[in-house]
Amino acid sequence: MDQAGYRKVTEELRDLMAERLSVRAPTFPRAVRKAGRLLPAPARAAAQELVALEPRMANPKLAARTDPAQTKRAADTIRNSLSRHRPGARAAQRRSILAAEIGFRALVVIGVGLAVAQWYGSA
Numbered sequence: 001m002d003q004a005g006y007r008k009v010t011e012e013l014r015d016l017m018a019e020r021l022s023v024r025a026p027t028f029p030r031a032v033r034k035a036g037r038l039l040p041a042p043a044r045a046a047a048q049e050l051v052a053l054e055p056r057m058a059n060p061k062l063a064a065r066t067d068p069a070q071t072k073r074a075a076d077t078i079r080n081s082l083s084r085h086r087p088g089a090r091a092a093q094r095r096s097i098l099a100a101e102i103g104f105r106a107l108v109v110i111g112v113g114l115a116v117a118q119w120y121g122s123a
């Protein structure tokens with residue numbers, strides 16, 4: 001495997017992570033770090049395997065000795081796990097949590113306001 005092939009695979013996976021997990025990063029290792037536990041354990045292990053291959057790909061002799069099947073297997077594992085994620089699901093979940101939090105805080109403020117009005121009304 002050559003460095004260009006490795007870069008192509010990691011860029012494709014980084015774009016897929018940005019689309020499916022809403023994780024945006026300039027490089028693949030940073031995207032993997034930001035994704036963290038959003039990736040299932042096998043995909044996380046495969047991503048770490050690809051990240052570990054990056055310094056090896058910088059050296060042309062070591063890159064020529066790297067097994068392309070290993071890279072393909074790791075990339076396929078990540079692709080399969082990301083294909084199960086709905087695009088935008090994480091952002092939708094964040095929006096719903098924000099709406100619930102705003103509603104709860106509004107309810108607390110209204111409750112406190114009614115309690116204060118009741119307290120001053122009875123005195």
